Amino acid sequence: MTPKAARPAPQAPGPIELVARGEEETRRIAALVGARSRGGDIVCLEGPLGSGKTTFAQGFARGAGFKGQVASPTFAIARRYKLRRATLHHLDLFRLETKDLPNVALEETFDDAKAICLVEWPEVARRIMPEDRLEVRLSHEAGARRLFFAASGPRSGRLLAALGDGPL
Numbered sequence: 001m002t003p004k005a006a007r008p009a010p011q012a013p014g015p016i017e018l019v020a021r022g023e024e025e026t027r028r029i030a031a032l033v034g035a036r037s038r039g040g041d042i043v044c045l046e047g048p049l050g051s052g053k054t055t056f057a058q059g060f061a062r063g064a065g066f067k068g069q070v071a072s073p074t075f076a077i078a079r080r081y082k083l084r085r086a087t088l089h090h091l092d093l094f095r096l097e098t099k100d101l102p103n104v105a106l107e108e109t110f111d112d113a114k115a116i117c118l119v120e121w122p123e124v125a126r127r128i129m130p131e132d133r134l135e136v137r138l139s140h141e142a143g144a145r146r147l148f149f150a151a152s153g154p155r156s157g158r159l160l161a162a163l164g165d166g167p168l
């Protein structure tokens with residue numbers, strides 16, 4: 001009789017859904033995740049125009065220890081913020097086309113152990129991203145925003161666990 005393969009240990013906690021009432025609540029939730037972040041982490045921010053992706057990035061940066069202003073990188077594609085132990089890369093790929101991917105050296109950034117990446121409009125770059133990343137999906141909900149979080153491995157699981165640790 002051949003022994004059955006052991007079931008793999010769960011790599012990440014299951015998805016979480018929250019409603020943020022007001023932009024400060026979006027920031028506060030994001031700050032919890034940012035406070036847990038480390039170099040090498042990747043967070044995809046997906047959602048329609050005006051769903052709160054940049055607002056989320058502002059809270060995340062605050063939680064990660066950045067004291068300054070975080071503005072939308074829409075026209076710059078990327079903005080970088082120096083943290084104590086890592087660099088926060090805030091990307092907005094809305095205007096990036098697949099054919100331009102090789103010109104912007106994103107793969108190096110995703111693979112940089114000192115880079116924390118927050119990616120608005122991540123679709124175009126998904127195929128060059130590491131598998132283990134936190135997916136955040138934002139949507140409008142009657143004057144508020146619905147935030148859906150899913151982790152796909154131990155690294156993003158650690159970020160997601162920040163939301164399960166206590167009262168939000």
Ligand SMILES: Nc1ncnc2c1ncn2[C@@H]1O[C@H](COP(=O)(O)OP(=O)(O)OP(=O)(O)O)[C@@H](O)[C@H]1O
Nearest residue numbers: 020022023026049050051052053054055143144145
């Ligand atoms: N939880 C919330 N409840 C209500 N309004 C919110 C909430 N979170 C963010 N907003 C508001 O939504 C608006 C759009 O936010 P933001 O610029 O962050 O969206 P975005 O997804 O980055 O947009 P874009 O697609 O243009 O980059 C802002 O006015 C912000 O204050």
Ligand SMILES: [Mg+2]
Nearest residue numbers: 053054072120
């Ligand atoms: Mg934005």
